[in-house]
Amino acid sequence: MPLRKYRATIKDIATRTGVSANTVSRTLRGLPHIHPETRQRILEVAKQLNYKRNLLARSLVLKRTESVGVVITDTSNPNYSRIIRGVEDYLYQHNINLMVSSSIGDEVRERSVIDLFLERAVDGMIVTPTMKSFAAIEEIVRRHVPLVLTNRYFKGHPMDAVRVDNVNSIKRLTHYLLDLGHERIVYFGGHEYVTTAEDRYVGYRKAMQEARRKPAPAVFCGTAREPDKVNRALVKLLRGKSRPTAILCYNDDLAVEVMHRLLDMGLSVPEDISVAGFDDIDMAAMLRVPLTTVAQPTYLIGRKAAELLLRRINGDMADFPQQILLETNIMVRASTGPPPAR
Amino acid sequence: MPLRKYRATIKDIATRTGVSANTVSRTLRGLPHIHPETRQRILEVAKQLNYKRNLLARSLVLKRTESVGVVITDTSNPNYSRIIRGVEDYLYQHNINLMVSSSIGDEVRERSVIDLFLERAVDGMIVTPTMKSFAAIEEIVRRHVPLVLTNRYFKGHPMDAVRVDNVNSIKRLTHYLLDLGHERIVYFGGHEYVTTAEDRYVGYRKAMQEARRKPAPAVFCGTAREPDKVNRALVKLLRGKSRPTAILCYNDDLAVEVMHRLLDMGLSVPEDISVAGFDDIDMAAMLRVPLTTVAQPTYLIGRKAAELLLRRINGDMADFPQQILLETNIMVRASTGPPPAR
DNA sequence: CTGAAAGCGCTTACAG
DNA sequence: CTGAAAGCGCTTACAG
The missing domain is CATH 3.40.50.2300 (Response regulator)
Structure with missing residues (x-):
């Protein structure tokens, strides 16, 4: 049983002031054509009763x-x-x-x-x-x-x-890697039904095509919230015949995960393999190996x-x-x- | 001018069903004593009109x-x-x-x-x-x-x-530092009018007193949002005659700031000076020098x-x-x- | 400059 | 099992 809270209403002010609710309402909303004395009395009583308008009632009639x-x-x-x-x-x-x-x-x-x-x-x-x-x-x-x-x-x-523009952002990031001399770059992580992941993969493919490189199939292995899936995919990727020299991760959370796995395996970042993410999360710049990434506003x-x-x-x-x-x-x-x- | 959105009401359902609003309301709320056939008709029409209750009106009468x-x-x-x-x-x-x-x-x-x-x-x-x-x-x-x-x-x-319990948390942290052999420990940062900062300073003092060490005056120099103030206070602190061997920071944001300043100055953490924070922010474990801190739930x-x-x-x-x-x-x-x- | 009435979309006694 | 009426706290034409 909720406690009964007293709350002054427009009507309370009206009766105590001897005017109609209409007049109180118009006064409170600062509308014109109110006699100065009336206005003042109303304002005084409102203050005295600690009146606060009820937005619920207001919304109901205003439909907003x-x-x-x-x-x-x-x-x-x-x-x-x-x-x-x-x-x-x-x-x-x-x-x-x-x-x-x-x-x-x-x-x-x-x-x-x-x-x-x-x-x-x-x-x-x-x-x-x-x-x-x-x-x-x-x-x-x-x-x-x-x-x-x-x-x-x-x-x-x-x-x-x-x-x-996810497509274009990753395209630029991929070109940056291509310019560094990378050939085997992989897009890693995310869910294919999410447009961000899909678009990022598209951007990667576009850049590869522009550089006349063969794009690798995306590894849609989920997010950092599914570390086991991600890890299995990563291990598989590294064991493949042509190990990538750079991994473009769906986002920074994933990139952090991936980078730490790589370091744990004894690999060096970026000497053995480059890693990049997306989002520019706070820790990106503070990591043991500061992360290359895409900052979103x-x-x-x-x-x-x-x-x-x-x-x-x-x-x-x-x-x-x-x-x-x-x-x-x-x-x-x-x-x-x-x-x-x- | 907001666009006029059509929204079916209880009354709409009532007229189309040939019953009263009361009956519709009671049916929709799943109250008993409704004839099965009436209920079904009402439910059908409600669905057909894509009815959704208006919580505004409901709240107004329920006062909740x-x-x-x-x-x-x-x-x-x-x-x-x-x-x-x-x-x-x-x-x-x-x-x-x-x-x-x-x-x-x-x-x-x-x-x-x-x-x-x-x-x-x-x-x-x-x-x-x-x-x-x-x-x-x-x-x-x-x-x-x-x-x-x-x-x-x-x-x-x-x-x-x-x-x-800020007092007790910092007390424990201080004791941990005291047990490591620290004597000159300083509480650093925060605003004195905020109880968290004040309580942390109290906890620090308590621990020092228990260990029969003289507590140092707190340095209430603000938060990481005021980096200049913080920096000035830090420089002053380090230049003092008895430089602290450990700094307890108001929170992790500040601790990260402080730690990086120290590293920039060519000092080693923790070899020259220990740093601890409060909050256990995500990056705390990922920093170049992982941060000792207090994790809050x-x-x-x-x-x-x-x-x-x-x-x-x-x-x-x-x-x-x-x-x-x-x-x-x-x-x-x-x-x-x-x-x-x- | 001010008031009486209707209405927003519900729920709540009260009858029947 | 069902309905008519009142009311929640406002605002909005409409009179005067």
């Missing part, structure tokens, strides 16, 4: 909640929490509340948190889809609730999205997504669907170098 | 929003975002929405986000106070909105709180806070005010060792 929902893979992962912070800072300026939920890459949880946001009548959503199902996303669209995707996107479903992704979403919420549908691609930076560090001499 | 607000220093900092994730996972099981806001250590922003949560009528809040003012927190209490603090607390204001702090908060929201005031102290772990790594021989 001034709240936005973010569904993201994992709120505790800095790659995502920085996006959240970017969203948050922008929304804060507009007095809009932010609800967050982690999908943890699980389509059931994804569906469930999206449904709850829908029931809660958020004005819009920003989501990094799990990509395991389109149903939940489709439901948002069907209900005409403004939606901006981040990081990933669905092919053949034109929707607003903010992300980096995560905070900015969040901010841009929030900006676009608010435009949509306010009815501005210009350039729909809009794909905002943000710039990445190749951070060259010690984990990559020329291939070993033959 | 099934939402909770979290105010934390910085949602993008893993030390905090893991707390959020702990809160989130627990709330998810109870179908409660989570709103988050960063105070960024700024009392104005803190006040403002708390006020918005209050207007939004959250059922309760979890906050890591900035400690720069008590007013915002007091407002929550005054309105009888359930509140659980995390990490920090206000002296002389008994409130529910979940945190680690951040996820669990969030989870426990959420558990306690839900109990309070449900009217269970047992053991109020409750102070939940969670266990820490001293992670001994390479950044600490015996002091240099004289």
Whole structure:
């Protein structure tokens, strides 16, 4: 049994001031045509009762909640929490509340948190889809609730999205390795159903083709959260007849894992094998062997997504669907170098 | 102008089914005493209209929003975002929405986000106070909105709180250093108005006193976000007549900063000087010199806070005010060792 | 400049 | 088993 909290209402102020609720409401909202004395009395009583408006009631009539929902893979992962912070800072300026939920890459949880946001009548959503199902996303669209995707996107479903150009980023990174003299470069890790992993593989292939090298098949062996799978794939890769001289990892978490495995095996990075990642996580520069990687503007992704979403919420549908691609930076560090001499 | 979204209501279902709104409502909530045929018709129409309940309206009458607000220093900092994730996972099981806001250590922003949560009528809040003012927190209490603090607390204001025992944790860490033979140990960094920093200094002093060593004055020189201040303090410390053989840093971010400065100066860690931190951030184990530190159960702090908060929201005031102290772990790594021989 | 009434989409007694 | 009415705390036309 919840404790009964007293909360002054507009009506309370009205009766104590001897005016109507209408007048109180208009005064509180700063609308004109209120007699100065009336206004002052109302304001005084409001303060005295410690009045705070009830946004619930307001939202119900306005059909606008001034709240936005973010569904993201994992709120505790800095790659995502920085996006959240970017969203948050922008929304804060507009007095809009932010609800967050982690999908943890699980389509059931994804569906469930999206449904709850829908029931809660958020004005819009920003989501990094799990990509395991389109149903939940489709439901948002069907209900005409403004939606901006981040990081990933669905092919053949034109929707607003903010992300980096994964294809091009990895292409540049691959060219950098090619220029160092590498020939046997492998794309390693990630899930093929996630567009980021797929796009990165595409970028790698493009670079290889441009350099007239034969691309190697991608090793979609999962993420750092599945270390056993990753390890098996890595061992297999190294045992193959033509061992790669460079490994492009799906992301930094994986690259850290891979690099440490290699070092544990007694190999040297980058002397025996170069390793590169994606994300530029905090520890990348601090590692025993600082990691070459691609820096994503995560905070900015969040901010841009929030900006676009608010435009949509306010009815501005210009350039729909809009794909905002943000710039990445190749951070060259010690984990990559020329291939070993033959 | 927001686009007009169509949304089926209970009334829509009622008219199309030829029953009253009451009956629809009771059916949808799974209450008994509904004729099976009526129920089925209602359920069918609801599905057909793609009905989703409007939690806003529900909350208004129930005086319960099934939402909770979290105010934390910085949602993008893993030390905090893991707390959020702990809160989130627990709330998810109870179908409660989570709103988050960063105070960024700024009392104005803190006040403002708390006020918005209050207007939004959250059922309760979890906050890591900035400690720069008590007013915002007091407002929550005054309105009888359930509140659980995390990490920090206000002296002389008994409130529910979940945190680690900073005093004891640092005491143990200091004893470990004393046992290694250190005599000149310094507590470094943080702000004196933050209870965590203060408590850590107290813990250090206690250990020193127990070992009959003279505690050194704390160097409250701020956090890693104020690198210049920190650096000046560090240089001054090292130039002093009795240079410390070990530095206990307020947190890991600071310890990383300090350690790298020392290495840059050509000093060896831990041969010339030992360095320890607090938090066990991800990179701590991966650094060039892996960092000795205190691991906090951040996820669990969030989870426990959420558990306690839900109990309070449900009217269970047992053991109020409750102070939940969670266990820490001293992670001994390479950044600490015996002091240099004289 | 101000008020009475209706309504947002639900739930809750109260009848029948 | 079902319905009519009132009400949650606001805002919005509409009068005056």
